[in-house]
Amino acid sequence: MTWPLGRAVRVRVPATSANLGPGFDCLALAVQLYDELTVEVTRAGLDIDVVGEGAAEVARDESHLVVRALRIAADRLGGQPPGLRLRCSNTIPHGRGLGSSAAAIVAGLLAGRALHPGGRDLSDAELLAIAAEVEGHPDNAAACLLGGVTIAWTEDGAARAVRLEPHPRLAVTLLVPRSALSTHTARGLLPHHVPHAEAARNAGRAALLVHALTAEPALLLAGTQDWLHQSYRAPAMPETAELIARLRARGIAAVVSGAGPSVAAFTELSLAADLPPGWTLHRLSVDIAGAAEIGLFNTSSAPETLRGPS
Ligand SMILES: Nc1ncnc2c1ncn2[C@@H]1O[C@H](COP(=O)(O)OP(=O)(O)OP(=O)(O)O)[C@@H](O)[C@H]1O
Numbered sequence: 001m002t003w004p005l006g007r008a009v010r011v012r013v014p015a016t017s018a019n020l021g022p023g024f025d026c027l028a029l030a031v032q033l034y035d036e037l038t039v040e041v042t043r044a045g046l047d048i049d050v051v052g053e054g055a056a057e058v059a060r061d062e063s064h065l066v067v068r069a070l071r072i073a074a075d076r077l078g079g080q081p082p083g084l085r086l087r088c089s090n091t092i093p094h095g096r097g098l099g100s101s102a103a104a105i106v107a108g109l110l111a112g113r114a115l116h117p118g119g120r121d122l123s124d125a126e127l128l129a130i131a132a133e134v135e136g137h138p139d140n141a142a143a144c145l146l147g148g149v150t151i152a153w154t155e156d157g158a159a160r161a162v163r164l165e166p167h168p169r170l171a172v173t174l175l176v177p178r179s180a181l182s183t184h185t186a187r188g189l190l191p192h193h194v195p196h197a198e199a200a201r202n203a204g205r206a207a208l209l210v211h212a213l214t215a216e217p218a219l220l221l222a223g224t225q226d227w228l229h230q231s232y233r234a235p236a237m238p239e240t241a242e243l244i245a246r247l248r249a250r251g252i253a254a255v256v257s258g259a260g261p262s263v264a265a266f267t268e269l270s271l272a273a274d275l276p277p278g279w280t281l282h283r284l285s286v287d288i289a290g291a292a293e294i295g296l297f298n299t300s301s302a303p304e305t306l307r308g309p310s
Protein backbone atom coordinates (compact mmCIF):
# COMPACT_ATOMS: atom_id res chain seq x y z
CA MET A 1 0.00 0.00 0.00
CA THR A 2 1.48 3.40 -0.96
CA TRP A 3 1.35 6.16 1.60
CA PRO A 4 1.71 9.71 0.23
CA LEU A 5 5.08 10.97 1.43
CA GLY A 6 4.87 14.47 2.92
CA ARG A 7 1.11 14.21 3.44
CA ALA A 8 0.11 15.58 6.85
CA VAL A 9 -3.13 15.86 8.77
CA ARG A 10 -4.05 18.03 11.73
CA VAL A 11 -6.69 16.67 14.09
CA ARG A 12 -8.45 18.13 17.09
CA VAL A 13 -9.95 15.89 19.78
CA PRO A 14 -12.07 16.98 22.77
CA ALA A 15 -11.81 16.03 26.42
CA THR A 16 -14.76 14.01 27.67
CA SER A 17 -16.49 13.44 30.96
CA ALA A 18 -17.98 9.96 31.36
CA ASN A 19 -20.48 8.43 33.79
CA LEU A 20 -22.01 11.79 34.82
CA GLY A 21 -23.36 10.12 37.99
CA PRO A 22 -25.74 7.23 37.22
CA GLY A 23 -24.69 6.73 33.57
CA PHE A 24 -21.91 4.39 34.60
CA ASP A 25 -19.88 3.14 31.60
CA CYS A 26 -22.46 4.42 29.11
CA LEU A 27 -23.15 8.18 29.29
CA ALA A 28 -20.59 10.84 28.47
CA LEU A 29 -20.25 14.31 27.03
CA ALA A 30 -17.53 16.17 25.16
CA VAL A 31 -16.25 19.56 26.35
CA GLN A 32 -14.41 22.40 24.65
CA LEU A 33 -10.97 21.47 25.90
CA TYR A 34 -8.81 19.99 23.14
CA ASP A 35 -5.64 18.18 22.20
CA GLU A 36 -4.42 19.13 18.72
CA LEU A 37 -1.87 17.19 16.77
CA THR A 38 -0.27 16.99 13.35
CA VAL A 39 0.82 13.67 11.88
CA GLU A 40 3.01 13.55 8.76
CA VAL A 41 4.07 10.60 6.60
CA THR A 42 7.88 10.63 6.39
CA ARG A 43 10.53 8.49 4.65
CA ALA A 44 11.50 6.51 7.75
CA GLY A 45 11.56 6.40 11.54
CA LEU A 46 9.35 7.79 14.23
CA ASP A 47 9.75 11.37 15.43
CA ILE A 48 7.49 12.53 18.29
CA ASP A 49 7.30 15.99 19.81
CA VAL A 50 4.91 16.75 22.68
CA VAL A 51 4.13 20.07 24.34
CA GLY A 52 1.59 20.76 27.09
CA GLU A 53 -0.09 18.15 29.27
CA GLY A 54 1.85 14.92 29.72
CA ALA A 55 4.93 16.30 27.91
CA ALA A 56 7.21 15.24 30.75
CA GLU A 57 5.80 11.71 30.99
CA VAL A 58 4.51 10.30 27.72
CA ALA A 59 6.62 7.88 25.70
CA ARG A 60 8.33 9.09 22.53
CA ASP A 61 8.40 5.63 20.95
CA GLU A 62 6.06 3.01 19.52
CA SER A 63 4.21 2.78 22.84
CA HIS A 64 2.88 6.37 22.44
CA LEU A 65 -0.89 5.93 22.47
CA VAL A 66 -1.51 8.02 19.33
CA VAL A 67 1.06 5.97 17.42
CA ARG A 68 -0.34 2.68 18.71
CA ALA A 69 -3.84 3.64 17.57
CA LEU A 70 -2.62 4.89 14.18
CA ARG A 71 -0.79 1.60 13.61
CA ILE A 72 -3.96 -0.35 14.41
CA ALA A 73 -5.88 1.73 11.84
CA ALA A 74 -3.06 1.14 9.32
CA ASP A 75 -3.16 -2.62 9.94
CA ARG A 76 -6.92 -2.71 9.37
CA LEU A 77 -6.52 -0.68 6.17
CA GLY A 78 -3.51 -2.67 4.95
CA GLY A 79 0.14 -1.70 5.47
CA GLN A 80 2.16 0.63 7.68
CA PRO A 81 3.56 4.04 6.66
CA PRO A 82 7.34 4.17 5.98
CA GLY A 83 7.85 6.78 8.72
CA LEU A 84 5.88 9.17 10.91
CA ARG A 85 6.36 12.59 12.42
CA LEU A 86 4.01 13.52 15.24
CA ARG A 87 3.56 16.98 16.77
CA CYS A 88 1.24 16.96 19.80
CA SER A 89 -0.10 20.00 21.60
CA ASN A 90 -2.01 18.72 24.62
CA THR A 91 -4.36 20.59 26.93
CA ILE A 92 -6.30 17.57 28.31
CA PRO A 93 -4.78 16.60 31.68
CA HIS A 94 -3.77 12.93 31.97
CA GLY A 95 -5.12 10.49 34.54
CA ARG A 96 -7.74 12.92 35.87
CA GLY A 97 -10.94 11.37 34.48
CA LEU A 98 -11.14 13.66 31.46
CA GLY A 99 -10.70 11.05 28.75
CA SER A 100 -7.14 11.86 27.67
CA SER A 101 -6.48 8.24 26.69
CA ALA A 102 -9.65 8.04 24.58
CA ALA A 103 -8.75 11.35 22.93
CA ALA A 104 -5.26 10.07 22.08
CA ILE A 105 -6.67 6.83 20.64
CA VAL A 106 -9.35 8.60 18.58
CA ALA A 107 -6.73 11.08 17.34
CA GLY A 108 -4.44 8.27 16.18
CA LEU A 109 -7.25 6.41 14.44
CA LEU A 110 -8.54 9.56 12.71
CA ALA A 111 -5.04 10.53 11.57
CA GLY A 112 -4.39 7.02 10.24
CA ARG A 113 -7.67 7.05 8.35
CA ALA A 114 -7.01 10.52 6.90
CA LEU A 115 -3.49 9.72 5.71
CA HIS A 116 -3.96 6.19 4.42
CA PRO A 117 -4.82 6.08 0.72
CA GLY A 118 -7.66 3.64 1.42
CA GLY A 119 -8.83 5.46 4.56
CA ARG A 120 -12.42 5.85 3.40
CA ASP A 121 -12.84 2.10 3.96
CA LEU A 122 -12.83 2.68 7.72
CA SER A 123 -16.28 3.86 8.81
CA ASP A 124 -17.01 5.92 11.94
CA ALA A 125 -18.74 2.86 13.42
CA GLU A 126 -15.62 0.72 12.90
CA LEU A 127 -13.43 3.50 14.23
CA LEU A 128 -15.50 3.64 17.42
CA ALA A 129 -15.36 -0.14 17.81
CA ILE A 130 -11.56 -0.12 17.49
CA ALA A 131 -11.19 2.82 19.89
CA ALA A 132 -13.33 1.05 22.48
CA GLU A 133 -11.32 -2.16 22.08
CA VAL A 134 -8.03 -0.33 22.71
CA GLU A 135 -9.50 1.72 25.57
CA GLY A 136 -11.33 -1.22 27.18
CA HIS A 137 -14.68 0.62 27.36
CA PRO A 138 -16.60 2.76 24.84
CA ASP A 139 -17.99 5.73 26.80
CA ASN A 140 -15.21 8.34 26.49
CA ALA A 141 -14.31 7.28 22.96
CA ALA A 142 -17.93 7.70 21.81
CA ALA A 143 -18.24 11.24 23.16
CA CYS A 144 -14.80 12.16 21.84
CA LEU A 145 -15.63 10.93 18.36
CA LEU A 146 -19.21 12.18 18.08
CA GLY A 147 -19.29 15.26 20.36
CA GLY A 148 -22.35 16.34 22.36
CA VAL A 149 -23.88 13.82 24.75
CA THR A 150 -23.48 10.14 23.93
CA ILE A 151 -24.89 6.83 25.08
CA ALA A 152 -22.52 3.94 24.35
CA TRP A 153 -23.03 0.21 24.65
CA THR A 154 -21.49 -3.05 23.47
CA GLU A 155 -23.43 -5.39 21.21
CA ASP A 156 -22.15 -8.66 19.73
CA GLY A 157 -18.70 -7.72 20.99
CA ALA A 158 -18.55 -4.34 19.23
CA ALA A 159 -19.03 -0.88 20.72
CA ARG A 160 -21.91 1.21 19.45
CA ALA A 161 -23.11 4.68 20.35
CA VAL A 162 -25.80 7.26 19.71
CA ARG A 163 -25.32 11.01 19.94
CA LEU A 164 -27.84 13.29 21.62
CA GLU A 165 -28.05 17.03 21.19
CA PRO A 166 -27.23 18.66 24.53
CA HIS A 167 -29.48 21.41 25.89
CA PRO A 168 -28.09 24.71 24.50
CA ARG A 169 -27.60 26.15 27.97
CA LEU A 170 -25.70 23.17 29.35
CA ALA A 171 -22.53 24.55 30.97
CA VAL A 172 -19.88 22.41 32.63
CA THR A 173 -17.25 23.45 35.13
CA LEU A 174 -14.39 20.99 35.54
CA LEU A 175 -12.45 21.09 38.79
CA VAL A 176 -9.16 19.26 38.31
CA PRO A 177 -6.81 18.19 41.11
CA ARG A 178 -3.05 18.31 40.78
CA SER A 179 -2.53 14.57 41.19
CA ALA A 180 -3.70 11.74 38.96
CA LEU A 181 -5.62 8.56 39.75
CA SER A 182 -5.35 5.61 37.38
CA THR A 183 -8.58 4.24 35.94
CA HIS A 184 -7.31 0.81 36.93
CA THR A 185 -7.05 1.77 40.64
CA ALA A 186 -10.52 3.32 40.59
CA ARG A 187 -12.09 0.25 38.93
CA GLY A 188 -10.58 -2.01 41.58
CA LEU A 189 -12.74 -0.41 44.29
CA LEU A 190 -16.08 -1.42 42.81
CA PRO A 191 -18.05 -4.24 44.47
CA HIS A 192 -19.07 -7.39 42.57
CA HIS A 193 -22.69 -7.08 43.71
CA VAL A 194 -24.99 -4.17 44.54
CA PRO A 195 -28.42 -4.23 46.22
CA HIS A 196 -31.25 -4.63 43.70
CA ALA A 197 -33.16 -1.63 45.05
CA GLU A 198 -30.12 0.60 44.50
CA ALA A 199 -29.62 -0.71 40.97
CA ALA A 200 -33.27 0.04 40.24
CA ARG A 201 -33.01 3.57 41.62
CA ASN A 202 -29.86 4.09 39.59
CA ALA A 203 -31.58 3.01 36.36
CA GLY A 204 -34.37 5.52 36.97
CA ARG A 205 -31.93 8.37 37.53
CA ALA A 206 -29.91 7.44 34.43
CA ALA A 207 -33.08 7.68 32.36
CA LEU A 208 -33.90 11.02 33.99
CA LEU A 209 -30.36 12.24 33.31
CA VAL A 210 -30.83 11.79 29.55
CA HIS A 211 -33.88 14.07 29.74
CA ALA A 212 -32.10 16.58 32.01
CA LEU A 213 -29.03 16.86 29.76
CA THR A 214 -31.01 17.33 26.57
CA ALA A 215 -34.24 19.07 27.56
CA GLU A 216 -34.49 20.18 31.17
CA PRO A 217 -31.23 21.08 32.97
CA ALA A 218 -33.24 22.07 36.07
CA LEU A 219 -33.54 18.33 36.77
CA LEU A 220 -29.77 17.71 36.69
CA LEU A 221 -29.38 17.54 40.47
CA ALA A 222 -31.87 14.65 40.71
CA GLY A 223 -30.65 13.18 37.42
CA THR A 224 -27.02 12.94 38.54
CA GLN A 225 -27.67 10.94 41.74
CA ASP A 226 -25.82 7.63 41.58
CA TRP A 227 -25.61 4.43 43.64
CA LEU A 228 -23.21 2.34 41.56
CA HIS A 229 -19.73 3.81 41.80
CA GLN A 230 -19.04 7.19 43.41
CA SER A 231 -19.47 6.23 47.06
CA TYR A 232 -17.36 3.06 46.62
CA ARG A 233 -14.51 5.06 45.10
CA ALA A 234 -14.66 7.93 47.59
CA PRO A 235 -11.89 6.53 49.85
CA ALA A 236 -9.45 6.77 46.91
CA MET A 237 -10.34 10.44 46.36
CA PRO A 238 -11.50 12.00 49.65
CA GLU A 239 -11.02 15.61 48.50
CA THR A 240 -13.14 14.91 45.41
CA ALA A 241 -15.91 13.26 47.46
CA GLU A 242 -15.93 16.10 49.97
CA LEU A 243 -16.10 18.76 47.24
CA ILE A 244 -18.98 16.96 45.48
CA ALA A 245 -20.92 16.60 48.74
CA ARG A 246 -20.45 20.31 49.48
CA LEU A 247 -21.58 21.42 46.01
CA ARG A 248 -24.58 19.05 45.91
CA ALA A 249 -25.70 20.30 49.34
CA ARG A 250 -25.94 23.74 47.71
CA GLY A 251 -28.08 22.38 44.85
CA ILE A 252 -25.28 22.17 42.28
CA ALA A 253 -25.25 18.98 40.17
CA ALA A 254 -21.66 17.87 40.76
CA VAL A 255 -20.32 14.41 39.90
CA VAL A 256 -17.05 12.52 39.63
CA SER A 257 -15.77 12.92 36.07
CA GLY A 258 -15.04 9.47 34.63
CA ALA A 259 -13.04 7.43 37.10
CA GLY A 260 -11.98 10.64 38.86
CA PRO A 261 -10.48 12.41 40.57
CA SER A 262 -11.78 15.50 38.70
CA VAL A 263 -15.22 16.90 39.45
CA ALA A 264 -17.71 17.93 36.75
CA ALA A 265 -20.34 20.43 37.89
CA PHE A 266 -23.30 21.53 35.81
CA THR A 267 -23.64 25.18 36.73
CA GLU A 268 -23.30 28.64 35.29
CA LEU A 269 -22.17 29.94 38.70
CA SER A 270 -18.51 30.63 39.40
CA LEU A 271 -17.00 27.91 41.60
CA ALA A 272 -13.65 29.69 41.99
CA ALA A 273 -14.22 30.14 45.73
CA ASP A 274 -14.83 26.38 46.12
CA LEU A 275 -11.58 25.30 44.48
CA PRO A 276 -9.35 23.34 46.87
CA PRO A 277 -5.70 24.46 47.01
CA GLY A 278 -3.69 23.22 44.03
CA TRP A 279 -6.75 22.46 41.90
CA THR A 280 -7.46 24.04 38.49
CA LEU A 281 -10.83 25.19 37.20
CA HIS A 282 -12.15 25.19 33.61
CA ARG A 283 -15.53 26.75 32.76
CA LEU A 284 -16.50 25.09 29.50
CA SER A 285 -19.25 24.68 26.96
CA VAL A 286 -20.18 21.30 25.59
CA ASP A 287 -18.30 20.41 22.40
CA ILE A 288 -20.84 19.81 19.67
CA ALA A 289 -18.68 18.66 16.77
CA GLY A 290 -16.55 15.86 18.25
CA ALA A 291 -13.15 14.84 16.92
CA ALA A 292 -12.28 16.60 13.69
CA GLU A 293 -9.72 16.78 10.93
CA ILE A 294 -8.86 20.47 10.84
CA GLY A 295 -6.35 20.37 8.01
CA LEU A 296 -4.95 18.02 5.40
CA PHE A 297 -1.87 19.25 3.54
CA ASN A 298 1.43 18.32 1.90
CA THR A 299 4.63 19.39 3.61
CA SER A 300 6.82 18.71 0.54
CA SER A 301 6.39 20.99 -2.48
CA ALA A 302 6.73 18.03 -4.84
CA PRO A 303 4.58 15.25 -3.40
CA GLU A 304 5.83 11.73 -3.98
CA THR A 305 4.76 8.35 -2.74
CA LEU A 306 6.68 5.55 -1.09
CA ARG A 307 5.87 1.90 -0.70
CA GLY A 308 5.78 1.13 3.02
CA PRO A 309 6.59 -2.19 4.68
CA SER A 310 3.52 -4.40 4.64
N1 LIG B 1 -2.20 12.67 24.40
C1 LIG B 1 -1.63 11.53 24.81
N2 LIG B 1 -0.52 11.08 24.20
C2 LIG B 1 0.04 9.92 24.61
N3 LIG B 1 -0.39 9.16 25.64
C3 LIG B 1 -1.48 9.58 26.27
C4 LIG B 1 -2.16 10.78 25.89
N4 LIG B 1 -3.22 10.92 26.70
C5 LIG B 1 -3.20 9.89 27.55
N5 LIG B 1 -2.18 9.08 27.31
C6 LIG B 1 -1.83 7.85 28.06
O1 LIG B 1 -2.98 7.49 28.82
C7 LIG B 1 -2.69 7.56 30.24
C8 LIG B 1 -3.86 8.13 30.98
O2 LIG B 1 -4.94 7.24 30.83
P1 LIG B 1 -6.07 7.04 31.94
O3 LIG B 1 -7.14 6.26 31.29
O4 LIG B 1 -5.46 6.54 33.20
O5 LIG B 1 -6.54 8.53 32.27
P2 LIG B 1 -7.51 9.49 31.46
O6 LIG B 1 -7.81 8.90 30.12
O7 LIG B 1 -6.89 10.85 31.46
O8 LIG B 1 -8.79 9.54 32.36
P3 LIG B 1 -10.19 8.66 32.27
O9 LIG B 1 -9.92 7.46 31.45
O10 LIG B 1 -10.52 8.33 33.69
O11 LIG B 1 -11.15 9.62 31.68
C9 LIG B 1 -1.45 8.47 30.31
O12 LIG B 1 -0.70 8.17 31.44
C10 LIG B 1 -0.72 8.14 29.02
O13 LIG B 1 0.03 6.95 29.16
Ligand SMILES: [Mg+2]
Pocket: 099, 100, 101, 102, 183
Ligand atom coordinates in the same frame (compact mmCIF):
# COMPACT_ATOMS: atom_id res chain seq x y z
MG1 LIG C 1 -8.68 6.92 30.02
